Amino acid sequence: MQNTLTQARSADAEGQAPQPQERPVLLEARAVGQRVSMGGETLEILKAVNLSVHQGESVAIVGASGSGKSTLLGLLAGLDVASDGDIILLGQSLNGLDEDGRASLRAQDVTFVFQSFHLLPGLTALENVMLPLEISQRAARNARATASSILSEVGLQHRQNHYPQQLSGGEQQRVAIARAFAGQPRIVFADEPTGNLDRATGKQIEDLMFGLNRQQGTTLVLVTHDERLAQRCDRIVRMEDGQLSEQTTPASQGEQG
Numbered sequence: 001m002q003n004t005l006t007q008a009r010s011a012d013a014e015g016q017a018p019q020p021q022e023r024p025v026l027l028e029a030r031a032v033g034q035r036v037s038m039g040g041e042t043l044e045i046l047k048a049v050n051l052s053v054h055q056g057e058s059v060a061i062v063g064a065s066g067s068g069k070s071t072l073l074g075l076l077a078g079l080d081v082a083s084d085g086d087i088i089l090l091g092q093s094l095n096g097l098d099e100d101g102r103a104s105l106r107a108q109d110v111t112f113v114f115q116s117f118h119l120l121p122g123l124t125a126l127e128n129v130m131l132p133l134e135i136s137q138r139a140a141r142n143a144r145a146t147a148s149s150i151l152s153e154v155g156l157q158h159r160q161n162h163y164p165q166q167l168s169g170g171e172q173q174r175v176a177i178a179r180a181f182a183g184q185p186r187i188v189f190a191d192e193p194t195g196n197l198d199r200a201t202g203k204q205i206e207d208l209m210f211g212l213n214r215q216q217g218t219t220l221v222l223v224t225h226d227e228r229l230a231q232r233c234d235r236i237v238r239m240e241d242g243q244l245s246e247q248t249t250p251a252s253q254g255e256q257g
Helices: 002-014 069-076 099-109 125-135 143-153 169-182 199-216
Strands: 025-038 041-054 058-062 084-089 110-114 187-191 219-223 235-240 243-248
Touching: 025 069, 025 219, 041 069, 041 084, 041 219, 041 243, 058 069, 069 084, 069 187, 069 219, 099 110, 110 169, 125 143, 125 169, 143 169, 169 187, 169 199, 199 219
Parallel strands: 058 219, 058 235, 110 187, 187 219
Antiparallel strands: 025 041, 025 084, 235 243
16 A cells, blocks of 8 residues: 555656646546436436546546536446436447447446445455456456455455455445456546545545556546545536536645645
């Protein structure tokens, strides 16, 4: 863990990486709208949302409960289909893909970190991290060694053969983060990744997630209620009544300690 964070901070200090806006766009929402029917009425959740996310950029989506931020995250990740507009994920129009096509796109280059961990209870920590690697055509051959290595990197070298119910909440989220980054995805989506953790444990999880994110150059899109967590991203977008009300760049990127 320390190696990851030290390398990430050193890279930041050197200031050699190009600015996000100079990199290719990996994710784009174009006039995205979302409506659902409830009790015979139509509820408009998202209204003409436009957003571009560049390679290697970290973006926080913040807003009050019910503002539409988790709905937007699900659409951006291809977990649901927008009522209006289009989403371009890794160069592919999601409107042009069926459910199997969207799943295939996610399987190779997209991963997730959820608030409730989503570990399989019948698998050990090592097996949970290995599973998506074994499914992936690129990483299957060295799945066990890769999973073991990244679990050690997040501080779980002595807990690899434990089952989720034998791990604390913080340890389970470490497994989830290891699983998300093990295959070196191009984009990681995180939905309230520290929402079920106490403040001290949440801070440790943040350090791991942003350390691995910078080390691998992954694009990170996260939803959070935590303004302090959002401030660690390159950019913050705010959802209000189903619309992006503003986009800001945190004044300081130095809040890593």
